Amino acid sequence: xxxxxxxxxxxxxxDPNENAPTGVDYEPHPETSxxxxxxxxxxxxxxxxxxxxxxxxxxxxxxxxxxVYDDPWSYCDTRYKIAGQWYGxxxxxxxxxxxxxxxxxxxxxxxxxxxxxxxxxxxAHFSKAVNSLVSLSLDGEEKVKYxxxxxxHHDYSHEGLGKIMKTLNGDHLTKxxxxx
Numbered sequence: 001x002x003x004x005x006x007x008x009x010x011x012x013x014x015d016p017n018e019n020a021p022t023g024v025d026y027e028p029h030p031e032t033s034x035x036x037x038x039x040x041x042x043x044x045x046x047x048x049x050x051x052x053x054x055x056x057x058x059x060x061x062x063x064x065x066x067x068v069y070d071d072p073w074s075y076c077d078t079r080y081k082i083a084g085q086w087y088g089x090x091x092x093x094x095x096x097x098x099x100x101x102x103x104x105x106x107x108x109x110x111x112x113x114x115x116x117x118x119x120x121x122x123x124a125h126f127s128k129a130v131n132s133l134v135s136l137s138l139d140g141e142e143k144v145k146y147x148x149x150x151x152x153h154h155d156y157s158h159e160g161l162g163k164i165m166k167t168l169n170g171d172h173l174t175k176x177x178x179x180x
Contacts (some may be wrong), residue, residue, distance in 0.1 A: 028102035
């Protein structure tokens with residue numbers, strides 16, 4: 001149930017000069033965001049709190065028990081392992097804040113949105129904004145069953161060394177982040 005959105009069709013800007021070399025524009029434009037019904041907005045709000053390192057156990061409940069989280073650094077295949085990613089943010093980041101979002105697709109089985117997140121590492125104290133395309137595949141109870149985060153206009157590897165590193169990170173970060 002992994003969603004592989006078409007970044008060009010969902011994010012390309014009519015002005016080609018505004019697109020990245022890959023033909024997409026991952027920078028959110030909130031003024032063009034598709035409105036969500038309250039139940040879906042609650043999911044989006046929980047996810048953005050998690051990205052900001054301020055999520056709670058109730059925010060984690062937007063995920064199905066056997067959910068998958070997939071980003072360039074990690075591949076997690078349970079809600080517990082996903083919690084390890086979110087609870088780890090405050091340990092490695094002095095600050096993580098959501099600057100803006102734009103919902104680009106809202107279908108029965110998914111929500112796709114652009115996210116601009118600013119990260120400030122604890123060791124370096126410089127801030128870096130990262131634009132990404134986030135896809136949330138939903139089950140029949142509107143729980144997130146697959147969370148895919150594509151950074152910098154790329155869909156990162158599920159093969160070879162990249163997959164091994166992502167899986168190791170997903171499997172072992174819970175030991176560092178001490179998930180409740």
